[in-house]
Amino acid sequence: MPAIHPITDRRAALKERHRRAIVAAAAVLLEETGGLNFTIEDLAVRADVSRRTVFNHFASLGDVLAAVFDDVMAELVDCYTAQPPPEDAAQRSASVDEAFDELAAAVRATDLVPSMSYLTRSLGDKDQSPWVDGVLLRVLEDGGLRLAAAMRERRPGVDALEIDLLVNTVLHGVLVVHRHWYEATAAADDDASRAVWSSLVDRFLARLRSGYAREHDPGDPTSA
Amino acid sequence: MPAIHPITDRRAALKERHRRAIVAAAAVLLEETGGLNFTIEDLAVRADVSRRTVFNHFASLGDVLAAVFDDVMAELVDCYTAQPPPEDAAQRSASVDEAFDELAAAVRATDLVPSMSYLTRSLGDKDQSPWVDGVLLRVLEDGGLRLAAAMRERRPGVDALEIDLLVNTVLHGVLVVHRHWYEATAAADDDASRAVWSSLVDRFLARLRSGYAREHDPGDPTSA
DNA sequence: TGCACTGAGTGCAACGGTGCACTGGGTGCA
DNA sequence: TGCACCCAGTGCACCGTTGCACTCAGTGCA
Structure with a gap:
């Protein structure tokens, strides 16, 4: 994911590269160890920076986790906003069920399987530190705010x-x-596992839709 | 080629990595442009460092060139010293013709074709700046001294x-x-070109040998 | 229960890289 | 021949990283 602002010199590029490396390494280690089963030293080695540098970029491990989860949210927002905009002004107003369709398409399009394993596992883990739950909920809220903002821009009506x-x-x-x-796939990363993911997502979205009947076309609800 | 002394921390590793990148980039640019037809800025970009950093490591472009050529010499010295040592003390003494054989083997074994193109071209180029000739001759002398020292250590007699x-x-x-x-191959890097190189090296070494008859076996001089 | 150890987090100084403005030599052109 | 431009090389200040010693909380064990 490109930086929000263009990098204008080598110093800024280096800083951003190291920050990204730390976040990426954290994501990998969460995946590999099934949670927070690594040290700051492990993280630094994997990111190829010094331990001090981790704390130059982030105030705490919690901030690193927040950045990891934030990337997941950003991925989803990107998929949502990457869709072609509605074709005319009339379509941009009203129609919450079409907004639903777009969000559903984004959820389907985003490769959430690898990056969300630890997010889900973290939230579901009874032994997890409460502060991690705090991090996750805050990130979900922030991400949700950004997604909602994107949706309001897209469909102001x-x-x-x-x-x-x-x-x-x-x-x-x-x-x-x-x-x-x-639980069904043990986080396998293969075609069968992804098929299970698609099936579950479709079921979830179909279930949601039944409470979101189309306002303009009450007949013929389609389920993929 | 590993550093002469082991790198003990990340700072030293970073410094050495950048120094090596500059030298490697210079070698590539010499090859690509057929000489000194690039700027310090080109070199810095290719090495992925800033222009200032080039001068942090080297006093001048001449020093960079010296380092490039020094790598070529080091390659040859490494091939020479990598050979198994003579098996007994008697063999380690005298016998300059066997020393010749060992040096010949090193010349054959060293992949000199890509890295020496610009060295040769530089020495042969009439339009070349005289100061480059000075750099080259100094590097040849230094490399020759190191090679001779390795040979004396190997055959003190x-x-x-x-x-x-x-x-x-x-x-x-x-x-x-x-x-x-x-001149025969236009510096092509393929099997035919390497065959030409091997043939020329063999001719040169055979020509030298006829002035170096074996002290222990006056009959049957072999030419490969 | 006291002690030793581990690891997160911190302050500080040094290192290496970088940005930028500058000088001066060399070159080409009107 | 003067001027404009290019580029090697330089000084200086700043940035980001790093090494290292430290504190403190948590943990395990005798």
């Missing part, structure tokens, strides 16, 4: 409350789906 | 004058061979 409810429901639903997927 | 003459003759001979090779 839709009620803000409807958008917030939609986003909140889908994000937490995706976590539930992911936990089921994880 | 051989006269020092004989060793110095041998090393000097072979090094300058290799440059002549390389110029002929370069």
Whole structure:
């Protein structure tokens, strides 16, 4: 994911490269160890920086985790905003069910399987430190806010409350789906496992849709 | 080529890595541009460092060139010293013709073709700045001294004058061979080009040998 | 229960890299 | 022949990283 602002010199590039390396290494170690079963030293070695540098970039391990989870959210927001905009002004107004369709498409399109394993596992882990739960919930909230903002920009005619409810429901639903997927596949990364993921996502979205009948076309609800 | 002394911390490793990148980039640019047809900025970009950093490591472009050529010499010395030592004390003494054989084997074994193109071209180029000739000749002399020292260590019984003459003759001979090779193949890097190189090296070494008859076996001189 | 150890987090100074403005020599052109 | 430009090389200040010693909380064990 490119930096929010263009890197204008080598110093800034180096800084950003190291920050990204730390976040990426944390994601890998979460995956490999099944949680927070590594040290700051492990993280530094994997990121190819010094231990001090980790703390130059992040105030704490919690901040590193927040950045990891933030990337997951950013991925989803990117997939959502990457869709072609509605074709005319009339379509941009109202129609929360079409907003639902777009969000659903983004969830389907985003490769959430590898990066969300530890997120789900972290939330579901009874032995997890409470502070990690705090980090995760904050990241979900921040990500949800960004997703809602993107949706409001895209469909300004839709009620803000409807958008917030939609986003909140889908994000937490995706976590539930992911936990089921994880238990069914043991986080395998192969075609069969991805098929299970698609099936579960479709079931979840179909289930949600039945409460979101189309306002313009009450007949013929389609389930993929 | 590993550092002479082990790198003990990340700072030293970073410094050495950047120094090596600069030298490697210079070698590539010499090859690509056929000489000194690039700027310090080009070199810095290719080495992925800043222009200032080049001068942090080297006093001048001449010093960079010296380091590039020094790598070529080091390659040859490494091939020479990598050979198994003579099996007994008697063999370690005298026998300059066997010293010749060992040096010849090193010349054959060293992949000199890619890295010496610009060295030869530089020495043969009339338009070249005189200061480059100075750099090259100094590097040849330094490399020759190291090679001679390695030879004296390996065969302490051989006269020092004989060793110095041998090393000097072979090094300058290799440059002549390389110029002929370069003119015959336009520095192509393929099997046919390497076959030409091997043939020329063999001719040069066979020619030298006829002036170095074996002391222990006066009959049956072999030419490969 | 006291002690030793581990590891997160911190302060500080040094190192290596970098940005930038500058000088001066060399070159080409009107 | 003067001027403009290019580029090697330089000084200086700043940035980011790093090494290292430290504190403190948590943990395990005799």
